[in-house]
Amino acid sequence: MGSAPVSDPVDPIDPIYVSDTVTTAIKILVVGHFAVGKTTFVGTLSEIRPLRTEETMTQAGEFVDDLTGIPDKTTTTVAMDFGRLTLNESLVLYLFGAPGQKRFTQLWQDMLNGALGALVLTDTRRLDQSFDIMGLLEEHGMPYAVAVNQFDGAPMFPEAEIREALDLLPETPLVTCDAREATSGAGALISLIEYLQTRTPQEQG
Amino acid sequence: MTPPRPRHDRGLVRPYVVTEGRAHPTRNTLDLVALVTAVPDRPLNGLSPEKRRAIELCRPGALSVAEMAGHLALPMSVTKVLLSDLVDSGHVHVRPPVPKAQLADARLLQEVLDGLRSRF
Ligand SMILES: Nc1nc2c(ncn2[C@@H]2O[C@H](COP(=O)(O)OP(=O)(O)OP(=O)(O)O)[C@@H](O)[C@H]2O)c(=O)[nH]1
Ligand SMILES: [Mg+2]
Numbered sequence A: 001m002g003s004a005p006v007s008d009p010v011d012p013i014d015p016i017y018v019s020d021t022v023t024t025a026i027k028i029l030v031v032g033h034f035a036v037g038k039t040t041f042v043g044t045l046s047e048i049r050p051l052r053t054e055e056t057m058t059q060a061g062e063f064v065d066d067l068t069g070i071p072d073k074t075t076t077t078v079a080m081d082f083g084r085l086t087l088n089e090s091l092v093l094y095l096f097g098a099p100g101q102k103r104f105t106q107l108w109q110d111m112l113n114g115a116l117g118a119l120v121l122t123d124t125r126r127l128d129q130s131f132d133i134m135g136l137l138e139e140h141g142m143p144y145a146v147a148v149n150q151f152d153g154a155p156m157f158p159e160a161e162i163r164e165a166l167d168l169l170p171e172t173p174l175v176t177c178d179a180r181e182a183t184s185g186a187g188a189l190i191s192l193i194e195y196l197q198t199r200t201p202q203e204q205g
Numbered sequence B: 001m002t003p004p005r006p007r008h009d010r011g012l013v014r015p016y017v018v019t020e021g022r023a024h025p026t027r028n029t030l031d032l033v034a035l036v037t038a039v040p041d042r043p044l045n046g047l048s049p050e051k052r053r054a055i056e057l058c059r060p061g062a063l064s065v066a067e068m069a070g071h072l073a074l075p076m077s078v079t080k081v082l083l084s085d086l087v088d089s090g091h092v093h094v095r096p097p098v099p100k101a102q103l104a105d106a107r108l109l110q111e112v113l114d115g116l117r118s119r120f
Helices: A038-045 A106-112 A127-139 A159-166 A182-199 B049-057 B065-072 B076-088 B106-119
Strands: A024-032 A051-058 A075-088 A091-099 A117-122 A144-149 A174-177 B035-038 B092-095
Touching: A024 A038, A024 A106, A024 A127, A024 B106, A038 A075, A038 A091, A038 A117, A038 A182, A051 B065, A051 B076, A075 A106, A075 B065, A075 B106, A091 A106, A091 B106, A106 B076, A117 A127, A117 A182, A127 A144, A127 A159, A144 A182, A159 A174, A174 A182, A182 B106, B049 B065, B049 B076, B065 B076, B076 B092
Parallel strands: A024 A091, A024 A117, A117 A144, A144 A174
Antiparallel strands: A051 A075, A075 A091, B035 B092
16 A cells, blocks of 8 residues: 555554543644754654654645555655643643645645644754745744754854844744753743744733 | 646546545544544444554544554544544544634643643
8 A cells, every 4th residue: 555654554552542631632833844853852742652644645745545557756755743742631732743845735734724833943054944844834824933953063153143044033933942852842832832922912810 | 847637647546445435535624633532332343444443542542633643554634534434423533622713812822831831
């Protein structure tokens, strides 16, 4: 079956179920260019072993259920990692890590739909590779914060220079983070949520 | 150049084993974080192996649509079709995640913030 996704057809891991008391599930996207640390970020914060799915798409961005008659070059595989974080007895947060893509797909639609916001991971050696993804989020009205993953040997720039290079709006949060450390990753998410709060009419009383 | 649209080009289309032929479901509305649980005591006869696996998976407790896809090792698109069918046939129950109007709700954001701060 061409669309069979993961290497192991039967997941051997017993699922850890969402607690009965949970009434609300929300999602945040963790996006960015190739090898920027998306999988690491999601894995570091997730309380379950992160899961992964893959979709085979045509170049036109349509799902492929059956590869009969479709030459290899016209399909691409899109992988998505996700993890879960229980925030209190009634609320869980899902983190979805997905690569940027030239074409908008149903999978992107599904991820954007109902997401609170996005964290764009970036790397100072390849800032320009974040443009596509930031453009996509803007097009769909998805608010985002930017987190610079400081890789070993990557140049350090003053914040103002990074802002300028990425052409960020003055209000867009820019933080540095190490995707390998939970407190650091959580700090980046906190910056995103604090930003979302500034966009929400404050409740009185 | 627009690439050819393969699904119109195929003369003989192999049946879609998993989704029983519906690659483009009319109901594409399941949220990736909607929580799925099996409805107890529903007969399973006549269901495909994938559907049975899906039901078994969410019998002990709730999982999101995305987690179902991950554990079943099926693409998200296929999982959504399976689950839509199982909702229609009364085998699974899906709890919508959070109404859109509440997404930017100040209380919800504060809860997320408090949760993150208390955990890390
Ligand atoms: N120094 C440093 N290394 C990191 C950080 N985040 C990830 N890495 C390393 O960078 C490499 C790539 O990380 P991944 O998490 O696989 O990146 P990804 O974005 O999921 O990559 P693709 O899915 O292939 O696009 C791994 O070797 C990580 O250990 C970070 O914040 N700092
Ligand atoms: Mg990855």
